[in-house]
Amino acid sequence: MASILGVPRSVAEIYALLYIASSPLDFDHIQGRLGISKGSVSQGLKFLRGHEMILSVKEKGARRERWQPTPSLAASLVALLRSQVLPALEQAQPGLQRVLADAQARGAQPEVIERLSRLNRWNSRALELAPLLLPPPGA
Amino acid sequence: MASILGVPRSVAEIYALLYIASSPLDFDHIQGRLGISKGSVSQGLKFLRGHEMILSVKEKGARRERWQPTPSLAASLVALLRSQVLPALEQAQPGLQRVLADAQARGAQPEVIERLSRLNRWNSRALELAPLLLPPPGA
């Protein structure tokens, strides 16, 4: 499952552990349960925090932070995918346009030009739709 | 782009090359254009063939095979995703059920049980829907 979403095993394990847990878990508990290093736990929590997949619950008078999953798994996954797909689409845009222009310039077969145009339109549409479907933090 | 779909760079490059090309390309042409080894080209073509993303055009009296992309890019991508996601869902099923059963058995908090049930339902529904949305070869 982890690999499909493109996150390291350890990150997925941390999330799964928090998701399954009966209550928020602290740093040491996570490390102990998964048997991984402090560095990995820290980085994993950082990643999950960054993607708003977990929340910390600070208890009054306690030093430690305790972590639990954000309410909506669906929202978390969408945010995660968004963060991977969008940059790729943006990066692809100029290259696609160049290739299409080249093909037109050198008078390629109509079928090829049609193929490239369609791909271009897809990419553009996806970029337009993205913000609507997957609102960035604050919408 | 390649990494999102979980295919090696070389495979993606081969597909892109064929997609952009004005006509079907043969083995040597692909190797020469991308500057990769024979082994990589062979493996890449095997993968793309296996996922029905490319077709070979055999010319009469010619020994070499020449390759071109299958007509629908959309269908290709869907097939590719299907082949990655479905097995994962199937594999997840038993584990999910076990975790849920455990939680119920030990009388976990209702909130936790609700969370796990929902995940379970999602997984089941996804498995049911998959064959309808993404028909396997021959439908």
Next chain:
DNA sequence: CTGATGTTTCATTAAATTTTGAACCTAGGC
């Protein structure tokens, strides 16, 4: 059958990714 072309296989090598752990911050109690 034989030789040559075209392709596949797979053990080895190389590259990319992940994990580790020790050094380093930081905030709060004393």
Next chain:
DNA sequence: GCCTAGGTTCAAAATTTAATGAAACATCAG
């Protein structure tokens, strides 16, 4: 101000994944 629990950073080590290329295989022309 100083000490310590709690956490972060990041270079190096370990692991995983992909690419290479030599040897094996297949197919066809002669």
